[in-house]
Amino acid sequence: MTRDRGTPDRRPADRPLRMKNSSNPDRPPAPRPSTHPTPRPVVRAVPPDPVRPVVSTLGQTEQPAYAVPGSAPPPLTQPPSPRDRRRLRLPTSIRFWGLTTLLLTGGAAVVSVALLVRSPALPNCPSIFWPMASASMRLYCAQVAANKQTVKNLLEAIALVHNLPPDHPLRSDIDRSIQQWSSDILNLAETSFNAGKLDEAIATARKIPENTSAHALVNERIERWQSIWEKAEAIYQKSESAMRERKWHQAFTEAVRLLYVGNTYWETTKYQELNERIRVAREEGNKLAKAEELADIGGLDNLLKAVKLAESISPNSYIYKEAQTAIAKFGRKMLNLAQATLEERNATEAIAIARKIPDSANLEEEAQDFIDLADAQAQAWQGTVADLEAAIAQAQKLDRKRPMYARAQQLITRWQREIEGVAHLDRARQLAQGGTPNALGSAIAEASLVNRSNPRWDEAQKEIARWRGQIETTEDRPYLDRADEYALAGDANSLQSAINEASQVGPGRALYGEAQDKIRQWTREIQRQQDQPYLDQARAFASSGDLPSAIATADQITSGRALYDEAQDEIRSWRSLIQAEQNWQEAQSLATAATPDALAAAIQKADQIPASSSLRIDAESAINQWSQSILVLAQNQANYDLPSAIAIAQKVPARTEAYAQAQLQIGEWRKALQPPEPPKVLVEPTPPQIRPIN
Numbered sequence: 215m216t217r218d219r220g221t222p223d224r225r226p227a228d229r230p231l232r233m234k235n236s237s238n239p240d241r242p243p244a245p246r247p248s249t250h251p252t253p254r255p256v257v258r259a260v261p262p263d264p265v266r267p268v269v270s271t272l273g274q275t276e277q278p279a280y281a282v283p284g285s286a287p288p289p290l291t292q293p294p295s296p297r298d299r300r301r302l303r304l305p306t307s308i309r310f311w312g313l314t315t316l317l318l319t320g321g322a323a324v325v326s327v328a329l330l331v332r333s334p335a336l337p338n339c340p341s342i343f344w345p346m347a348s349a350s351m352r353l354y355c356a357q358v359a360a361n362k363q364t365v366k367n368l369l370e371a372i373a374l375v376h377n378l379p380p381d382h383p384l385r386s387d388i389d390r391s392i393q394q395w396s397s398d399i400l401n402l403a404e405t406s407f408n409a410g411k412l413d414e415a416i417a418t419a420r421k422i423p424e425n426t427s428a429h430a431l432v433n434e435r436i437e438r439w440q441s442i443w444e445k446a447e448a449i450y451q452k453s454e455s456a457m458r459e460r461k462w463h464q465a466f467t468e469a470v471r472l473l474y475v476g477n478t479y480w481e482t483t484k485y486q487e488l489n490e491r492i493r494v495a496r497e498e499g500n501k502l503a504k505a506e507e508l509a510d511i512g513g514l515d516n517l518l519k520a521v522k523l524a525e526s527i528s529p530n531s532y533i534y535k536e537a538q539t540a541i542a543k544f545g546r547k548m549l550n551l552a553q554a555t556l557e558e559r560n561a562t563e564a565i566a567i568a569r570k571i572p573d574s575a576n577l578e579e580e581a582q583d584f585i586d587l588a589d590a591q592a593q594a595w596q597g598t599v600a601d602l603e604a605a606i607a608q609a610q611k612l613d614r615k616r617p618m619y620a621r622a623q624q625l626i627t628r629w630q631r632e633i634e635g636v637a638h639l640d641r642a643r644q645l646a647q648g649g650t651p652n653a654l655g656s657a658i659a660e661a662s663l664v665n666r667s668n669p670r671w672d673e674a675q676k677e678i679a680r681w682r683g684q685i686e687t688t689e690d691r692p693y694l695d696r697a698d699e700y701a702l703a704g705d706a707n708s709l710q711s712a713i714n715e716a717s718q719v720g721p722g723r724a725l726y727g728e729a730q731d732k733i734r735q736w737t738r739e740i741q742r743q744q745d746q747p748y749l750d751q752a753r754a755f756a757s758s759g760d761l762p763s764a765i766a767t768a769d770q771i772t773s774g775r776a777l778y779d780e781a782q783d784e785i786r787s788w789r790s791l792i793q794a795e796q797n798w799q800e801a802q803s804l805a806t807a808a809t810p811d812a813l814a815a816a817i818q819k820a821d822q823i824p825a826s827s828s829l830r831i832d833a834e835s836a837i838n839q840w841s842q843s844i845l846v847l848a849q850n851q852a853n854y855d856l857p858s859a860i861a862i863a864q865k866v867p868a869r870t871e872a873y874a875q876a877q878l879q880i881g882e883w884r885k886a887l888q889p890p891e892p893p894k895v896l897v898e899p900t901p902p903q904i905r906p907i908n
């Protein structure tokens with residue numbers, strides 16, 4: 215039997231249809247459900263009617279349904295020979311033929327029923343030669359492919375049917391299917407976009423045929439996707455920038471904006487990813503902040519702890535670069551600490567600090583150079599020419615490429631000059647051993663050859679000052695010795711001679727300070743001898759009661775003289791006595807008026823007399839007497855004017871004998887001024903009414 219054009223393959227009933235790329239070859243492929251969020255009815259593929267025979271790909275007729283492809287044709291049979299006929303004997307039993315007839319009849323019935331209920335074989339779409347396929351066959355296979363709901367199969371479905379003629383009877387169904395399949399492709403692109411596959415979504419959308427309604431939405435959809443993606447990336451980058459600056463609140467605020475960008479991937483996966491990064495970065499930021507705090511406190515232990523904390527920050531962290539910068543800064547602080555320790559001439563501790571600088575600080579070469587130079591400096595501190603030469607040799611090992619080459623050259627130049635200074639000082643000390651002024655002068659001249667730029671300049675100046683002091687002491691000691699001899703007499707003329715002799719020791723000389731101390735001592739003694747008569751005469755005037763004369767006499771001792779302070783103390787005491795006398799006289803004069811105000815003013819004036827004055831006892835007695843007089847005046851005033859009496863009694867001072875009695879009187883008078891309380895009216899209670907019992 216040949217295969218007609220346009221008809222599906224006729225296959226035996228026991229050979230099911232096999233679809234290309236099918237996962238189960240034993241059954242026809244079932245349509246895959248749509249992955250688009252909006253479900254649509256699945257178009258069931260209907261096998262086409264066999265209206266026309268389909269020519270096979272090779273142009274050969276198809277084998278019969280019972281034929282097995284590739285098998286050889288059955289051999290031709292020959293009629294049996296008479297001998298074979300004799301050998302063939304058929305059974306003659308009635309039972310045998312009855313059973314055989316029953317079996318053949320039943321088998322024929324079963325075969326007939328099976329043929330009636332068996333479904334026709336489905337076409338094998340992958341093996342169809344499409345240039346010769348009918349439209350119904352194309353539409354059927356396109357529907358089968360489209361039901362798989364993948365971009366590839368949807369495009370294959372469209373490709374199968376879109377080239378059919380516009381006047382084809384199935385054109386309306388084909389166009390409707392193409393529109394639906396194009397929409398499905400756009401929905402699958404949207405799904406890819408929400409899954410975070412922007413490039414794939416764009417590529418998928420651009421595969422939609424141009425003559426479909428979905429194609430009109432492609433550009434707008436792609437622009438929206440790209441806009442959403444760019445916005446989300448900008449938000450993500452802003453959050454990352456905030457994390458690098460350790461602005462955690464701002465980073466989280468930016469991350470929250472991802473929840474509203476309009477893309478599932480950014481709103482879920484990327485948002486959760488960013489939140490986790492913020493959490494980790496915040497923890498690491500706290501570590502770095504603690505490290506910086508420890509470094510600011512200072513000290514080797516704190517710096518080592520700070521380095522350890524900064525080194526624990528992951529290389530994947532947003533603040534990793536900042537942490538590395540901090541480690542370099544901590545290492546620099548350790549190197550500065552080592553330098554400060556070295557300047558205190560503690561080379562052992564300085565080297566130990568430098569050895570602890572971590573490799574992550576990127577200061578390995580500089581730290582090693584520091585250690586080498588510290589060893590050289592420790593050698594140079596020994597001070598001998600041999601030690602200095604050994605230090606120079608050590609420093610010269612650093613070549614131009616080393617970080618501390620310039621520092622090494624400075625030290626070499628310093629030590630070379632120092633060698634010259636050591637040579638001059640050694641020669642000067644040898645000369646000074648003579649001890650004579652000439653020997654000391656020669657030593658000073660030799661030490662003066664050490665110039666100011668030499669590291670041994672200060673040492674040379676100290677030696678020069680010491681030797682000059684020895685020379686000046688030798689030259690000036692005779693002056694002071696003679697001055698001491700003059701001062702032994704103790705009179706003013708002798709003391710003045712001693713001062714004149716000591717004044718020959720000029721400023722800046724070794725014994726100048728000692729000479730000035732002696733001059734000041736002798737000068738005060740002369741002044742004391744000159745001014746003591748004035749002070750004695752002033753005291754005599756005061757004893758006789760002539761205080762003005764005493765003050766005038768003592769005031770002749772001028773400021774800066776030996777007895778000036780003592781004279782001023784006496785003058786202040788005498789003036790206080792004069793003022794006390796004046797206050798006492800004024801108080802007595804005021805009290806003569808005998809009015810409350812006059813007596814109060816007299817008390818106030820008398821109270822200004824100091825306790826050291828002899829008039830204080832009389833003033834105390836008068837104050838108590840005048841206070842009692844004020845109280846008497848208040849009591850007299852109370853006979854006709856209680857408010858005025860209270861005002862007068864309040865003038866009695868608190869520490870006088872009449873004060874307590876005055877306060878008692880004031881209380882009684884104030885009570886008397888208060889209005890009497892109204893008499894209390896006694897209201898008798900109303901007796902209860904007794905109701906009669908009915």
